[in-house]
Amino acid sequence: MADRLIRDWDAHLAHEKRRSDHTRRAYIATAERFCAFLSQHRGGAVDKAMLSALNPNDLRAYLADRRAGGLGNASAARELSALRSFLRYVGGSNAHVPAMRGPRVKKGLPRPVAPAEVMGLAQDVEDTAREGWVGARDFALLLLLYGAGLRIGEALSLTGAALPLGDTLRVTGKRGKTRIVPILPAVAKAAARYAAACPWPIDKETPLFLGARGGPLQPGVVRASVRAARRALRLPERTTPHALRHSFATHLLAGGADLRSLQELLGHASLASTQIYTAVDAAHLLDVYRSAHPRA
Numbered sequence: 266m267a268d269r270l271i272r273d274w275d276a277h278l279a280h281e282k283r284r285s286d287h288t289r290r291a292y293i294a295t296a297e298r299f300c301a302f303l304s305q306h307r308g309g310a311v312d313k314a315m316l317s318a319l320n321p322n323d324l325r326a327y328l329a330d331r332r333a334g335g336l337g338n339a340s341a342a343r344e345l346s347a348l349r350s351f352l353r354y355v356g357g358s359n360a361h362v363p364a365m366r367g368p369r370v371k372k373g374l375p376r377p378v379a380p381a382e383v384m385g386l387a388q389d390v391e392d393t394a395r396e397g398w399v400g401a402r403d404f405a406l407l408l409l410l411y412g413a414g415l416r417i418g419e420a421l422s423l424t425g426a427a428l429p430l431g432d433t434l435r436v437t438g439k440r441g442k443t444r445i446v447p448i449l450p451a452v453a454k455a456a457a458r459y460a461a462a463c464p465w466p467i468d469k470e471t472p473l474f475l476g477a478r479g480g481p482l483q484p485g486v487v488r489a490s491v492r493a494a495r496r497a498l499r500l501p502e503r504t505t506p507h508a509l510r511h512s513f514a515t516h517l518l519a520g521g522a523d524l525r526s527l528q529e530l531l532g533h534a535s536l537a538s539t540q541i542y543t544a545v546d547a548a549h550l551l552d553v554y555r556s557a558h559p560r561a
Contacts, residue, residue, distance in 0.1 A: 266310060266311065266312040266313065267300040267304075267310070267311040267312065270312075270313065270316070270355055271293060271296045271297060271300070271351075273354075274292075274293075274296065274351055274354050274355070275289060275292075275293050277354055278292060282440070283439075283440040283441050284440075286418075287418065291343070291347065292347040292350065292351070295343075295344045295347040295348060295351075296347065296348070296351045298331075299327055299348055299351070302326075302327050302330060303315065303316075303319075303323070303327075306323065306326055306327070307323070313355055316352060316355045316356075317352075317355065317356050317360075317361060318361075319352070319363055320363050321363040321364060323363065324345065324348065324363055327348075328341055328344070328345065331344065349362050377508070377511055377512040377515035377516065378411075378500075378503075378504050378508050378509060378511075378512045379512075380512075380516065382498075382500055382504065383407070383411045383509060383512060385498055385500075386407065386491065386494050386495065386498065386500065386504065387403075387404050387407040387408055387411075388404070389494040389497055389498055390403045390404065390407060390490045390491065390493075390494045391403060391404040393490075393493065393494065393497070394490070396477075397462060398459065398462035398463050398464060399477065401455070401458050401459040401462045401463075402459045402462075402463065402474060402475070402482070403487065403490055404455055404459070405452070405455035405456045405458065405459040405474075406420055406474055406482075406487060407487075407491070407506070407509060408449075408451060408452045408455045409452050409455075409456070410506055410509040410510055410513075411509040411510075411512060411513055412448070412449045412451065412452040412513070413434065413436075413446040413447065413448060413449075413452065413513070414446065414510050414513035414514060414517075414531055415436060415446070415510065416438065416439075416507070416510060417484050417487060417488075417506045417507065418484065419436050419437065419438055420474065421472065421474055421481065421482055421483075421484060421487075422437060422472075423436075423472070423473040423474070424468075424469060424470060424471060424472060424473055425460075425467040425468050425469050425470070425471055425472075425473055426469040426470070427473055428456065428457075428460055428467065428473065429453065429456075429457055429460075430448050430452065430453035430456045430457070431448065431453070432447065432448060433445050433446065433447055433448060434446050434447075434448050456473075463475060465479035484506075487506055488505065488506060491504070491505060491506055492505075510531070514531055
């Protein structure tokens with residue numbers, strides 16, 4: 266019974282909530298772990314009736330079990346959020362979700378990567394690639410993440426119909442929302458160079474960024490390349506593909522962009538998500554002040 270509920274919830278997340286594949290995998294894994302725990306904790310088969318009759322102690326027991334395995338506060342908060350979503354789905358309009366305060370999570374500020382470090386990273390990834398076209402592909406992809414502020418999933422969902430890149434690009438973001446982002450000439454040039462070097466045909470209906478065997482490029486491949494380049498250049502651990510998006514936002518804000526425009530460029534649903542970058546910029550200015558001021 267639990268397996269069927271989880272499958273139905275997965276379909277609900279995909280088709281009605283339009284959650285990303287990454288989010289769905291994480292949510293489904295949490296639901297599966299929770300139901301396996303309940304079968305031992307409560308005894309018996311996990312079904313809709315059991316899930317609808319849970320109390321806060323059941324959730325606390327599950328999280329305590331997960332925390333004993335080394336789960337941190339941030340991950341525990343994410344799992345609790347996934348479970349609440351799952352229980353709301355199972356209960357429908359009469360859902361009863363046990364009230365429970367989640368673990369306290371200290372919010373960290375995304376730290377931007379300096380422009381010179383971005384270019385150094387992209388160049389190293391290209392130079393160390395096994396094949397020239399793969400290096401050109403990764404260089405173009407990283408420039409797109411930084412130059413247009415795309416999420417890696419958004420970039421990898423682009424098709425060959427985007428070529429040749431012009432002054433702007435239509436991007437489909439979270440929950441199917443589309444937005445228009447500007448494209449720098451250097452990004453368009455890098456994309457054209459990759460497309461010309463790619464040994465696989467890039468059609469309008471196929472992914473723009475292709476893997477070594479001609480299939481869709483997987484995000485794990487990109488992250489591994491960035492991780493190797495980051496270590497070779499002795500860059501901070503925070504230098505990830507997603508950090509390039511943070512850098513795009515921070516550098517635009519420092520250059521005078523207003524929050525509303527930045528919200529549109531990033532594809533944030535609410536201005537509150539964008540306002541974090543004001544704190545990032547203030548933190549950067551404080552770092553500069555402390556390192557430069559003779560009395561600091």
